[in-house]
Amino acid sequence: MKTRIDQCLERLRKTRRKAFIAYITAGDPGMAETVDSVVQLAGAGADIVELGVPFSDPLADGRVNQDAATRALAAGATWGRLLKCIEQIRRKSPIPLILYSYLNPLISRGFEKTARQATAAGADGFLIVDLPAEEMEPYSRILGRVGLNNICLVTPTSPSARIRKIAGLASGFVYCVSREGVTGMQKQLASSALGLIRRTRRWTRLPIALGFGISTPEQARAAAREADVVVVGSAIVNRFAAAPKTAAGRKAAAQWTARLVRAVKEV
Amino acid sequence: MPRKRIDxxxxxHGHFGPYGGMFVPETLMAPLQDLEREFRAARRxxxxxxDVEYYLREYVGRPTPLYFAERMTRELGGPRIYLKREDLCHTGAHKINNCxxxxxxxxxxxxxxxxxxxxAGQHGVATATCAxxxxxxxxxxxxxxxxxxxxxxxxxxxxxxxxxVPVTAGQQTLKEAISEAMRDWVTNVRTTHYVLGTAYxxxxxxxxxxxxxxxxxxxARRQILKQEGRLPSALVACVGGGSNAIGLFYPFLQDRGVEMIGVEAGGLGIRSGKHAxxxxxxxxxxxxxxxTWVLQDSEGQIRLTHSVSAGLDYAAVGPEHALLRDLKRADYSHVTDREAVDAFYTLARWEGILGALESVHAVAWLMKNARRWGKKDLILVxxxxxxxxxxxxVSAWSAKHGGPKA
Structure with missing residues (x-):
């Protein structure tokens, strides 16, 4: 069973085009705004949207995404409201949706139930940031059963044997983390990123994404030369946070994102 | 029939029964596996x-005394009470053993x-000292x-x-400090070792x-056998993450007659919701x-915690304690802020020892429960x-809440 993510990346691969993923935190500043932000990002040319599930203790995230999660929780983000948000997005857009989350909020009411609810609402994949390959098996089996992609991370510290194992568990695409560190912006794309992409290609035919620390069109273009998919997070979260909390403000933030999309599509 | 070993x-992969494991971002997996390999090699x-023994003896001042608390024993009128004096370690707490x-x-x-x-700062001081x-x-x-x-x-x-480095996220206590240390470690893992301070x-x-x-x-086991010629009836220790408790309990695990009691921070009482x-x-x-066992809401978000003692003010407990509880090898209880502060003063006045707010949680539990045992029993705190x-x-707490003052 192919998800919207699989179909989207296949379509792009056939036309030899690169994909752009935009990350925002769900529920920041509120779920209604998130619905509109996703629709705007789709309009700006993003191929896939990654929605952060707010968590109280996001230890893999830098300050920008931590603050976004704190704002979302303070505004009353819950799993139930996130499901409604996804349903509303689905009425307006077929854009593939990945839920980026820590494990605890997903197992709190039972992982299988949570995964089924996400599928029913219209989500296409999970990326569970604190679930390494060693702990992944029961969860990846459930994801496969309910028809969600299991998006897995490989990093510059991952030795080849781990990359191979992770690539075997992943579906949709394999996500290369450009550098050691948490989410957040940086001035230059780390040189470790390109080597990691090449090492990962040896073990998988899945598309390869690059993310963490990409915030400018130049970086996005450089990333797209090596990777099939480019992910931008904190820089977009920052843009939306700084923009007025109005439809016009979100449109402006999405238009800023369109510059990054164009950089990726030019490659 | 011989009873099965407590295992x-x-x-x-670090699973203590259904608990434990390695739930970290991928960047840390290979470094954690390297650390494990190096730790196993070092142990052998x-x-x-x-080197470890040398520094523990000459620098930390081990062995620490196992002190017979004569007056506490008399005042409580129950079992013979011994205090394992980790407060006498260099830097003032057990934390330095691990550092x-x-x-x-x-x-x-x-x-x-x-x-x-x-x-509480004790682990930070111990790490700074060893550095x-x-x-x-x-x-x-x-x-x-x-x-x-x-x-x-x-x-x-x-x-x-x-x-x-001050951490200003969330509740601005231990939990946020751990997340921030892990972020540093993820970023600098090739040059840096993360000295985690508890069995967590x-x-x-x-x-x-x-x-x-x-x-x-x-x-403690050697000392009590030497001083009394027999094993204690029970061990009592406070549990935040649980490192002082597991350090005391572990060598007694196979001694089935020795009860083990871990004391958590009851804060303002369980019903208040303000506790750990x-x-x-x-x-x-x-x-x-x-x-492991975590204080969390129905959404899986981590709950705010409260304790008068910063070292116990944490939302989760070490995974081995969760297993010991399932195996019914250890029991876990809690005392309130007030009971802990009262025990702080009582210990000071009975024994001339100012105990850490963390440690006096264990003392407070024993003061409440000493009558469970007879005069021949030995209890080790x-x-x-x-x-x-x-x-x-403590002085600010007493001014605000009443009760004994210095």
């Missing part, structure tokens, strides 16, 4: 063990920078709220040459910290690297730290 050894290496071990391990791995989280001793750069992450309530320890760490987190930390802290129980009693009011979840760091906090 709490974790599997290759006589020269490493000799000596981990810093020697870091040196062995060629890491010249160590980082740590700290709640000075071994000539390493040291950064300590500490919640801003904890920096205020443990200002003395902040000054100590800075005097020792460590950088103390991703494998191999719980088993590594337990190994370095087991010196407490090994000594994970076993009383939490459920199983995954936080900061491990699966881990006095895990000294209370000098807490005098301002």
């Amino acid at each position: 709490t050894e974790p599997d290759a 290496d006589p020269s490493f063990r000799r 000596i071990g981990q810093c020697l391990l870091a040196r062995r791995m060629g890491k010249k920078r160590v980082i740590a989280e700290t709640g 000075a001793l071994f000539g390493m750069q040291c950064v300590v992450y500490m919640g801003k709220v904890d920096m205020e309530r443990q200002a003395l320890n902040v000054f100590r760490m800075r005097s020792l040459g460590a950088e103390v 987190g991703a494998h191999p930390y719980p088993v590594m910290v337990r190994t370095f802290q087991s010196v407490i129980g090994r000594e 009693a994970r076993f009383a009011d939490g459920r199983v979840g995954v936080l900061q690297g491990t699966r 881990n006095l895990s730290g000294r209370g000098d760091k807490d005098v301002q906090q």
